[in-house]
Amino acid sequence: MTSFKILHKDGKARVGELTTQHGVIDTPNFIPVGTQATVKALGPRELSEIGAQIVLANTYHLMLRPGADLIESFGGLHKFMGWDKPIMTDSGGFQVFSLGVALEHGNSKVVAERGKRKRESNYVSKPRLNKITEEGVVFQSHLDGSKHILTPEKSIKIQRQLGADLIVAFDDHESSKHSKAQMLESIELTERWGLRSLEAYKRSCHDSSQILYGVIHGGTHKDLRIRSARFTDDNFDAIAIGGIYGDKRDLCRIVEWVVDEVSEDKPRHLLGIGEVEDLFNGVERGVDFFDCVAPMRRARFGSLYISPNSFINIRQSKFTADKKPIDPACGCLTCGNFSRAYLRHLYMADEILYHQLATLHNVYFIIHLVSAMRDSIKGNNFKKFKSGFLQD
Amino acid sequence: MTSFKILHKDGKARVGELTTQHGVIDTPNFIPVGTQATVKALGPRELSEIGAQIVLANTYHLMLRPGADLIESFGGLHKFMGWDKPIMTDSGGFQVFSLGVALEHGNSKVVAERGKRKRESNYVSKPRLNKITEEGVVFQSHLDGSKHILTPEKSIKIQRQLGADLIVAFDDHESSKHSKAQMLESIELTERWGLRSLEAYKRSCHDSSQILYGVIHGGTHKDLRIRSARFTDDNFDAIAIGGIYGDKRDLCRIVEWVVDEVSEDKPRHLLGIGEVEDLFNGVERGVDFFDCVAPMRRARFGSLYISPNSFINIRQSKFTADKKPIDPACGCLTCGNFSRAYLRHLYMADEILYHQLATLHNVYFIIHLVSAMRDSIKGNNFKKFKSGFLQD
Numbered sequence: 001m002t003s004f005k006i007l008h009k010d011g012k013a014r015v016g017e018l019t020t021q022h023g024v025i026d027t028p029n030f031i032p033v034g035t036q037a038t039v040k041a042l043g044p045r046e047l048s049e050i051g052a053q054i055v056l057a058n059t060y061h062l063m064l065r066p067g068a069d070l071i072e073s074f075g076g077l078h079k080f081m082g083w084d085k086p087i088m089t090d091s092g093g094f095q096v097f098s099l100g101v102a103l104e105h106g107n108s109k110v111v112a113e114r115g116k117r118k119r120e121s122n123y124v125s126k127p128r129l130n131k132i133t134e135e136g137v138v139f140q141s142h143l144d145g146s147k148h149i150l151t152p153e154k155s156i157k158i159q160r161q162l163g164a165d166l167i168v169a170f171d172d173h174e175s176s177k178h179s180k181a182q183m184l185e186s187i188e189l190t191e192r193w194g195l196r197s198l199e200a201y202k203r204s205c206h207d208s209s210q211i212l213y214g215v216i217h218g219g220t221h222k223d224l225r226i227r228s229a230r231f232t233d234d235n236f237d238a239i240a241i242g243g244i245y246g247d248k249r250d251l252c253r254i255v256e257w258v259v260d261e262v263s264e265d266k267p268r269h270l271l272g273i274g275e276v277e278d279l280f281n282g283v284e285r286g287v288d289f290f291d292c293v294a295p296m297r298r299a300r301f302g303s304l305y306i307s308p309n310s311f312i313n314i315r316q317s318k319f320t321a322d323k324k325p326i327d328p329a330c331g332c333l334t335c336g337n338f339s340r341a342y343l344r345h346l347y348m349a350d351e352i353l354y355h356q357l358a359t360l361h362n363v364y365f366i367i368h369l370v371s372a373m374r375d376s377i378k379g380n381n382f383k384k385f386k387s388g389f390l391q392d
Numbered sequence: 393m394t395s396f397k398i399l400h401k402d403g404k405a406r407v408g409e410l411t412t413q414h415g416v417i418d419t420p421n422f423i424p425v426g427t428q429a430t431v432k433a434l435g436p437r438e439l440s441e442i443g444a445q446i447v448l449a450n451t452y453h454l455m456l457r458p459g460a461d462l463i464e465s466f467g468g469l470h471k472f473m474g475w476d477k478p479i480m481t482d483s484g485g486f487q488v489f490s491l492g493v494a495l496e497h498g499n500s501k502v503v504a505e506r507g508k509r510k511r512e513s514n515y516v517s518k519p520r521l522n523k524i525t526e527e528g529v530v531f532q533s534h535l536d537g538s539k540h541i542l543t544p545e546k547s548i549k550i551q552r553q554l555g556a557d558l559i560v561a562f563d564d565h566e567s568s569k570h571s572k573a574q575m576l577e578s579i580e581l582t583e584r585w586g587l588r589s590l591e592a593y594k595r596s597c598h599d600s601s602q603i604l605y606g607v608i609h610g611g612t613h614k615d616l617r618i619r620s621a622r623f624t625d626d627n628f629d630a631i632a633i634g635g636i637y638g639d640k641r642d643l644c645r646i647v648e649w650v651v652d653e654v655s656e657d658k659p660r661h662l663l664g665i666g667e668v669e670d671l672f673n674g675v676e677r678g679v680d681f682f683d684c685v686a687p688m689r690r691a692r693f694g695s696l697y698i699s700p701n702s703f704i705n706i707r708q709s710k711f712t713a714d715k716k717p718i719d720p721a722c723g724c725l726t727c728g729n730f731s732r733a734y735l736r737h738l739y740m741a742d743e744i745l746y747h748q749l750a751t752l753h754n755v756y757f758i759i760h761l762v763s764a765m766r767d768s769i770k771g772n773n774f775k776k777f778k779s780g781f782l783q784d
Binding site: 036037038040041042043044045065066070073074080081082320321323333337338339341342345346348349351352353355356357 | 741
């Protein structure tokens, strides 16, 4: 039982409200990813101030460090990380995949992530030998190579311990190198794991304090996506769309296929997606939620959003003496107080303050963009806003 | 002409006010060091909120990157770094020394710094071949090995361009490996450079917007320190004490020697000093200002202040599940919202938020300690406060 209300529609785009134990989330909305129980370089105060209504933390990372038992002993993630607004956790399935088989198969998005991650700390980049069975996945920790197991029951148990408001059923992930027959097997496994997740959820979550998402898979195969969408809608009160890596045309097609198959009154979440154009394309087709590391990761590497739909790379020497803020149209604390030249100086001098100011800007930019999308939907003006912003 | 007022004395300890173009600074006070035009991991808003009344930036670092001309084109450091309260800059002499001859001579504090600095970015650790002449110092950049020259005139010019409220005359630095005869030569050079700094200052600073400190040197030789103190007091309106590296007994003796030789109504600054015990010892002997990287650097390496006069090392496994704040007696944002366990998790996970929260705590701790010292002086209670806090 979700408490999701749709307030207004403009074409397929819709504005709504999802009510959780920790507050109401306006939709469509973007969820900043706080992998290790922190959105990189932003504290809870900064997140609240820039308008974040919810954050996402990763089950896989937190089960390995600092551990679900520890976080549970603090009364859950909200108390552990000092964030009293809604939290979402994922199932752990994507990380088991992206840090395992995907590194072998060279799936595009995952490989791109690997390249970037290598520059970050503690990252063991060789593929880990994960073993998928009916029971679940045996995998090696990316931190120390130790062996762990994730099953639907364990994923739900951990997500219960973490105490997030929105949680996700344990799913298998198709690789783009899989044949269609292999993808069908993967979907069938996701379905069986989905039902086991649902059973575990019903046993543990008597108080409806958590909303469980089922995940639609099926790669770029229309029939598989439709099958998976129908199964998910038949069994879950909240709909997540997984396994979209990269190509924007795929994203539009896949979302169109599956949205037509799921109930109007259930929240829809596009997992791992959060670039500007993808947000517009998803919202236009009826998606309510997005999560992504992109705004934070871009900031770390010097890529800063400017309106309407562009970036500057603050490392470029042309910004050395630039007195303008990152984005003159932006109302964030960074743009209100600091120049591109100062940001570039901090970046070149490898100063921590760079990360704080740059990340704050990028997350503010995306959160305010999605807020503006909501306003445009309320004004029956979404398509015009989209084409103006994307200048297409 | 300084506008320094002493409001109250308790023994030699004194409470006062130094008025600058950018506001009044209560003394005694601690100045957080923002080497590269940022106090590491703290923005201007956080600094203001925790009660910092002034920051110090390093002439040497800023002349190399991003350059004094650039900062001047922004209207000075205040505008460049978005900090509208007072700023102090140093002369550059200490960095030329500490990144040059001190690395050869193995001076204790500098070598300790070198060990730590190696772990930080961009640091070229081999001694640079700096050449000291009557004119000034030719030195190699620690960033790229390029050659630069600093003279008294150039140091004052750069500090004028940076536009700090408190500036320092260019000084030579004695090495602890120097003979007494060499130290005397060094002092004589500092005196000649001091007079040239003063002349350059008088030519450039017609508006009294900057207060110029002369620097007392002389190692641990009483007669040299007294000579240097008298010279400095005869020529400058503000007194800095330089060249104290390490031993706490030396600090007490040196401060006692020189304080007796300088005018009561001039502000006194102990350069590069800021550990808890040193602050008490300095204030007790009539010092008004301190600056140091210690609180920020300690935070980066996991060393967090707790009252009355101790540290915890947050890396230790005993803090894994510790629900207490860093210091239960502390009123900072970090201690109000986060546990030792969360801080340790952030540290172990190499998260940027660790640096923000840990640095905020350490700087708050020192700034509030110095504020409490002022209160104890006003209450004629300083010695009791000191012995209670240090538990000696």
